[in-house]
Amino acid sequence: MEQILANGIYLGAQYAMIALGLTLIFALMNVLNFAHGQMYVLGGFVTYTFYGQLGWPFVVALLASCITLAVLGALIERFLFAPVIRRSSREESTMLLAAGLAFFFDAVILLVFGEKQRGVPKIVDGVFNWDFRLIMPYDRILICVLAILSIVSFILFMQYSKTGRALRALAQDRTAAQLMGVNVARYSMIGFALGAMLAGLVGGLLVTITGVNLGMGGPTSIKAFMMVMIGGAGVISGAIAGGIILGFLEAIGLAVLSQYGDITYLLIFVSLMLFLAIRPQGLMGKPWG
Amino acid sequence: MSHLLEVRHVTKKFGGLTANSDISFNVNENEILSVIGPNGAGKSTLFKMISSFLPTTAGEVLFKGERISNLKPHVVARKGVVRTFQETTIFKSMTVRESIIVAQHLRARASLAGYFWGTKTAHEDVDSFGQYADDLIDFLGMTEIANEQASNLPQGNLRALGIAIGLATDPKVLLLDEPFAGMNHDETMKMVNLVRKVRDDRGVTVLLVEHDMPAVMNISDRIVVLNFGEMIAEGTPAEIQNNEKVIEAYLGSADDEIGI
Amino acid sequence: MIQWAGVVIFLLAVFIAIPGFIAASGRSDLYYTLTSVALLSIASAGVWLTFYIGRINIGQGAFALIGAYVSAVLVTKAGMSFWLSLPLAGLFAAAVAVVIGVPILRLRGVYFAMISLVLTQVVTLTALALPITNGAKGITSIPLPGGVSALGLTLIPDFATLENPRLAFYYAASVLMVLTFAAMYRLVNSRLGHLCRSMQQNEELASSIGVNISYIRVIVFAISSFLGGIGGAMFGSIAQSVYPSSFQVADSVNFMLNCFLGGLGYVFGPMLGTLVLYFGWDLLFELGRFQLLAYSSMLIILMLFLPNGLLSLRLPGKKEADK
Numbered sequence: 001m002e003q004i005l006a007n008g009i010y011l012g013a014q015y016a017m018i019a020l021g022l023t024l025i026f027a028l029m030n031v032l033n034f035a036h037g038q039m040y041v042l043g044g045f046v047t048y049t050f051y052g053q054l055g056w057p058f059v060v061a062l063l064a065s066c067i068t069l070a071v072l073g074a075l076i077e078r079f080l081f082a083p084v085i086r087r088s089s090r091e092e093s094t095m096l097l098a099a100g101l102a103f104f105f106d107a108v109i110l111l112v113f114g115e116k117q118r119g120v121p122k123i124v125d126g127v128f129n130w131d132f133r134l135i136m137p138y139d140r141i142l143i144c145v146l147a148i149l150s151i152v153s154f155i156l157f158m159q160y161s162k163t164g165r166a167l168r169a170l171a172q173d174r175t176a177a178q179l180m181g182v183n184v185a186r187y188s189m190i191g192f193a194l195g196a197m198l199a200g201l202v203g204g205l206l207v208t209i210t211g212v213n214l215g216m217g218g219p220t221s222i223k224a225f226m227m228v229m230i231g232g233a234g235v236i237s238g239a240i241a242g243g244i245i246l247g248f249l250e251a252i253g254l255a256v257l258s259q260y261g262d263i264t265y266l267l268i269f270v271s272l273m274l275f276l277a278i279r280p281q282g283l284m285g286k287p288w289g
Numbered sequence: 290m291s292h293l294l295e296v297r298h299v300t301k302k303f304g305g306l307t308a309n310s311d312i313s314f315n316v317n318e319n320e321i322l323s324v325i326g327p328n329g330a331g332k333s334t335l336f337k338m339i340s341s342f343l344p345t346t347a348g349e350v351l352f353k354g355e356r357i358s359n360l361k362p363h364v365v366a367r368k369g370v371v372r373t374f375q376e377t378t379i380f381k382s383m384t385v386r387e388s389i390i391v392a393q394h395l396r397a398r399a400s401l402a403g404y405f406w407g408t409k410t411a412h413e414d415v416d417s418f419g420q421y422a423d424d425l426i427d428f429l430g431m432t433e434i435a436n437e438q439a440s441n442l443p444q445g446n447l448r449a450l451g452i453a454i455g456l457a458t459d460p461k462v463l464l465l466d467e468p469f470a471g472m473n474h475d476e477t478m479k480m481v482n483l484v485r486k487v488r489d490d491r492g493v494t495v496l497l498v499e500h501d502m503p504a505v506m507n508i509s510d511r512i513v514v515l516n517f518g519e520m521i522a523e524g525t526p527a528e529i530q531n532n533e534k535v536i537e538a539y540l541g542s543a544d545d546e547i548g549i
Numbered sequence: 550m551i552q553w554a555g556v557v558i559f560l561l562a563v564f565i566a567i568p569g570f571i572a573a574s575g576r577s578d579l580y581y582t583l584t585s586v587a588l589l590s591i592a593s594a595g596v597w598l599t600f601y602i603g604r605i606n607i608g609q610g611a612f613a614l615i616g617a618y619v620s621a622v623l624v625t626k627a628g629m630s631f632w633l634s635l636p637l638a639g640l641f642a643a644a645v646a647v648v649i650g651v652p653i654l655r656l657r658g659v660y661f662a663m664i665s666l667v668l669t670q671v672v673t674l675t676a677l678a679l680p681i682t683n684g685a686k687g688i689t690s691i692p693l694p695g696g697v698s699a700l701g702l703t704l705i706p707d708f709a710t711l712e713n714p715r716l717a718f719y720y721a722a723s724v725l726m727v728l729t730f731a732a733m734y735r736l737v738n739s740r741l742g743h744l745c746r747s748m749q750q751n752e753e754l755a756s757s758i759g760v761n762i763s764y765i766r767v768i769v770f771a772i773s774s775f776l777g778g779i780g781g782a783m784f785g786s787i788a789q790s791v792y793p794s795s796f797q798v799a800d801s802v803n804f805m806l807n808c809f810l811g812g813l814g815y816v817f818g819p820m821l822g823t824l825v826l827y828f829g830w831d832l833l834f835e836l837g838r839f840q841l842l843a844y845s846s847m848l849i850i851l852m853l854f855l856p857n858g859l860l861s862l863r864l865p866g867k868k869e870a871d872k
Binding site: 340342361362363366367371372373374378379380381382383387390391392394395397399401404405407411414454455457458 | 732735736739740741743744746747750751753754756757758759760761762763768
């Protein structure tokens with residue numbers, strides 16, 4: 001029981017961070033970022049390079065992941081998404097662009113890092129063991145704490161900083177925000193950069209535990225979509241709730257149903273579909289986003 | 290005259306908020322009845338419940354004695370009670386004629402598969418749709434804009450297009466959602482004449498929701514007045530004009546819509 | 550008249566000129582490429598149809614996989630003729646679409662897109678979990694389609710006895726493709742197509758004129774999935790094997806891309822989009838490791854400069870009218 005709870009918190013915290021980035025980008029620009037999982041993988045590879053290969057301190061490597069992805073996000077918004085949104089007669093076109101980007105990142109990762117699974121040395125050794133009721137390696141605990149701290153600081157940032165307030169205004173109503181004097185182009189870019197940075201940060205954190213490989217991008221995106229659907233698209237609290245719920249479902253499923261193989265995810269999918277049939281906008285979403 | 294449409298004790302609550310409370314009135318065949326009230330009086334909520342676009346919390350709406358509330362919108366339309374929308378709700382990338390042809394869905398006799406295979410009935414339907422569309426376009430005086438794409442039309446025409454789409458279904462009762470909103474005096478008078486013509490020449494009973502007082506006074510046979518979700522008066526335009534409660538409600542709202 | 554001439558030229562090209570050219574040039578590998586294009590465009594046509602009612606469908610891979618498995622199971626386990634299993638595969642996919650569609654088609658916009666994307670994963674996992682689909686090992690050694698004869702006349706020869714089954718598959722796939730697009734054209738220009746258009750533009754208004762929108766949505770989704778099932782079943786028969794990974798999320802995304810690229814306003818858009826994307830991918834094979842990079846860059850650049858699809862080139866000034 002304690003073990004499941006701990007695993008749920010651990011999974012939920014990282015998932016929530018992934019979902020947060022996705023939902024932020026969606027809320028700001030109405031873009032469904034298919035490349036989110038790839039951004040996460042990219043973040044993992046940056047940390048792998050700096051920490052695993054070059055032997056720099058982990059914190060510096062993590063920072064490098066954040067900065068790389070933030071810059072990348074900003075560039076993508078400015079030079080790809082913004083022009084396409086301007087020129088296209090339907091908003092779905094951004095989805096195609098995002099899909100193209102997902103392929104593009106996959107290609108870049110393939111060329112630069114190859115197909116192999118990559119891991120890094122443990123950041124801390126040892127295992128926490130409470131009477132065999134709860135066993136968790138220290139590095140997982142550390143990553144979990146870091147993830148929770150990141151989520152809390154993200155919320156505080158969105159709530160109290162000037163940038164955060166502008167972003168929230170933008171997410172709520174683009175036109176109104178513009179009338180209030182928010183520089184829409186600038187904050188769209190900042191928001192996208194922030195979303196990408198979150199993906200990079202989780203990637204950097206998790207590379208220390210699960211390692212990283214090329215194939216993780218797509219499934220990560222799918223999980224992120226599910227969390228966003230559970231919580232409601234474009235809502236920050238929804239993304240966190242979705243992440244935690246999915247984390248717990250997975251932890252419970254793996255503990256209870258492990259002998260049936262991949263059936264956990266099947267059940268999660270089916271229940272998600274039933275849930276959405278009753279509540280299409282998710283737990284906390286506005287109807288139709 | 291018999292009651293064509295009966296609104297019986299209709300109530301709508303959103304959470305703790307009561308949008309409509311125990312509203313009852315009747316609409317007679319071939320009359321034009323308006324529901325008026327200041328902004329926020331619950332007019333559009335009531336309108337949506339009559340057309341089954343919203344479920345009622347309590348009460349029911351009857352058409353020819355049959356319940357039409359708490360159904361699906363298309364079922365209500367099938368029974369002959371059809372609503373219009375305000376101007377933004379149109380088929381944007383269809384022409385006026387195409388919109389009217391599509392809107393004759395309820396007049397179709399062939400099945401969807403029949404249209405696919407091009408059966409005789411389907412061909413007859415298609416011819417009749419075209420003819421009916423041309424008649425209707427002529428009737429509404431829209432010949433000049435018949436082949437214009439809806440998104441290119443000016444506002445005034447959009448409203449008429451909305452009514453044309455509604456009429457194409459061959460309804461018994463037409464529910465009009467604020468047909469005069471945002472119109473100047475001339476446009477309003479044109480619309481008043483159009484609605485009257487629809488009733489007189491096509492025998493369509495009209496229930497409309499509106500807050501433009503002068504137009505409502507001009508067009509209605511009877512008026513129902515709502516305020517804060519409650520029905521405060523019902524009667525002929527002359528009766529309503531002299532009703533103290535109504536005057537108070539409209540003065541109290543300090544709105545610029547007072548037109549009495 | 551011009552339209553009919555176009556159709557005739559197209560048919561001549563598909564059934565005579567292309568096989569002739571391939572025979573002359575000896576590039577029989579092109580058969581496989583073109584057969585794939587034909588089958589993928591059938592599945593893409595289904596996706597296009599769901600776009601036509603205003604739903605972004607990124608789940609066609611799920612139905613292609615279902616179709617492939619149903620046909621494979623029927624042929625290998627029940628010994629059924631492939632030609633009978635083909636429509637059954639389509640119908641089974643359509644039936645699944647009805648069951649799934651009733652709840653999820655109520656979702657719109659990004660929500661539907663996301664849940665449809667998840668569908669592919671669900672079917673893959675189901676295929677892994679069920680005994681009848683043989684888990685990760687998949688179903689292999691599916692026999693080639695047998696012959697069909699009636700009244701002593703051979704309608705379809707037994708593919709296994711043919712000298713060149715590739716050519717036979719090319720013809721079969723092309724016939725299916727032509728039938729699909731003829732039906733699509735007819736459908737879009739018939740009443741159902743008009744109703745779809747009305748729903749794409751405004752579902753509330755459509756329901757106010759008496760259109761049973763939830764019924765039409767399910768019908769359209771079923772047709773779409775039927776096409777996905779047919780395409781998938783045929784693919785499985787060509788590959789003579791089906792695995793849970795035969796159709797993945799990336800394939801579902803590709804079906805969507807084919808439609809976008811061809812242009813959502815044109816019935817034949819999916820065909821063109823599939824041709825361009827598949828050939829583009831194939832031509833880039835020369836680039837080796839850089840294939841995916843070049844392909845995705847091409848996609849991004851296309852989006853940047855032609856965000857409304859390839860066929861939008863034909864109609865300059867149309868964009869203004871759409872606004």
